[in-house]
Amino acid sequence: MISAPESARLHVNIMPAAQTAQLIYTISSVMLVTVASLGGAVTFTLGKHSGQVLPYLVSLAAGALLGTATAHLIPEAVHQLGTGPALIGPFLAGFIVFFLFEKLLSLLYQSGECIEKSDRRRLPLNVLSGGAIHSLIDGIAIATAYLTNTKVGLLTTAAVLLHEVPHHIGDMSVLLYYEVPRRKALLLNLFATGASILGAIAVLLVGSERGSVASSLIPFAAANFIYIATANLMPALQAERDPYRSVRQVACVVMGALVMLIL
Numbered sequence: 001m002i003s004a005p006e007s008a009r010l011h012v013n014i015m016p017a018a019q020t021a022q023l024i025y026t027i028s029s030v031m032l033v034t035v036a037s038l039g040g041a042v043t044f045t046l047g048k049h050s051g052q053v054l055p056y057l058v059s060l061a062a063g064a065l066l067g068t069a070t071a072h073l074i075p076e077a078v079h080q081l082g083t084g085p086a087l088i089g090p091f092l093a094g095f096i097v098f099f100l101f102e103k104l105l106s107l108l109y110q111s112g113e114c115i116e117k118s119d120r121r122r123l124p125l126n127v128l129s130g131g132a133i134h135s136l137i138d139g140i141a142i143a144t145a146y147l148t149n150t151k152v153g154l155l156t157t158a159a160v161l162l163h164e165v166p167h168h169i170g171d172m173s174v175l176l177y178y179e180v181p182r183r184k185a186l187l188l189n190l191f192a193t194g195a196s197i198l199g200a201i202a203v204l205l206v207g208s209e210r211g212s213v214a215s216s217l218i219p220f221a222a223a224n225f226i227y228i229a230t231a232n233l234m235p236a237l238q239a240e241r242d243p244y245r246s247v248r249q250v251a252c253v254v255m256g257a258l259v260m261l262i263l
Contacts, residue, residue, distance in 0.1 A: 019204075026143045029153065029154075029200075030142055034194065036161055036164075040166075040168065041189055042186065054169060055237065055240065056248060056249060057169075058233050059248075059249040060255065061162035061229075061256065062237070062256065063252065065229040065233075066257050067260025068155050068158075068159040071260055072145075073152070073156070073218055073221055077222060081218075088219075089216075091223050093220065094222070094224055095227055105133075131167070132192045134228075136199040137221075137224050138224075139200035140200065140202070141156055141225070142156055143203035144156075144214060145218075155260060155263055158260075159225065163233075164193070168189050168192075172185055172189060
C-alpha cells in the first residue's frame with residue numbers, strides 16, 4: 001500500500017509529465033501548421049493550376065471547421081460547462097470578438113483590390129496584422145483542445161491546418177500580385193503564423209493553473225471555427241456560378257464535415 005506522502009510525491013511527478021506531453025503536442029501542432037501553411041503558399045503560388053484547386057481546399061476547410069466545432073468542441077464545452085451562461089457567454093463573446101477584429105482591420109486598411117500604387121506600403125502591414133490575429137486565435141484553439149484531450153487536439157489541428165493553408169496561399173498571392181518580393185512575402189507570412197505559438201503558450205500557461213479558464217476557451221474556440229467557416233469561407237464559395245464546380249465545392253464541404261464527425 002502506498003503511504004500518503006508517497007502518494008503525494010507520485011501525484012506531483014505525474015502532473016508535470018502530463019503538462020509536458022500537452023506542451024509537446026501543442027508546439028508540434030502549431031509548428032506543423034506553420035510549416036505546412038508556408039510550404040503550401042510557396043507551392044501554390046508557383047503552380048500554374050493553383051487557382052483551380054484552391055476553391056476546393058477552401059470548401060474542405062469550411063466543412064472541417066464546422067464538423068470540428070459541432071461534433072467535438074461544443075459537446076465537450078457542454079460536458080464541462082453545462083448549457084447555461086458559462087457556455088453561452090464565451091460562445092457569444094467569440095463571435096463578437098472575431099467580428100470586431102475584422103471590422104477594425106477593414107476600417108484601418110483598404111482592401112487589396114483598392115490599394116493604389118502609392119499605397120502599397122500599407123499592404124504588407126495589412127496582411128501581417130490580419131494573419132497574425134488569425135494565427136494567434138488558431139494557436140489558442142489548438143492549445144485549448146489539447147488541454148481537453150489529445151484526440152480533440154489532433155482534430156482541431158487538422159481543421160486549423162485545412163483553414164490556414166488556403167488562408168496563407170491567399171496572402172502570398174495578394175502580396176505577389178502587388179509586387180512584394182517573394183522572399184519578403186514569405187517572411188511576412190512566417191511572422192504572421194508565428195503568432196500561433198504565442199497564443200498556444202499563453203493558453204498552456206494559464207490553463208495549467210486555472211482549469212476553468214481553459215474550459216471557457218473551448219466555446220470561444222468553437223465560435224472562432226464557426227465564424228471563419230460561415231463568415232469568411234462560405235461567402236466566397238457562394239460567388240461560384242458554374243453548376244459543376246458548385247456541386248464539387250458542396251461535396252467538399254460535406255466531406256470535410258463528415259470526416260470530422262466520423263472521427
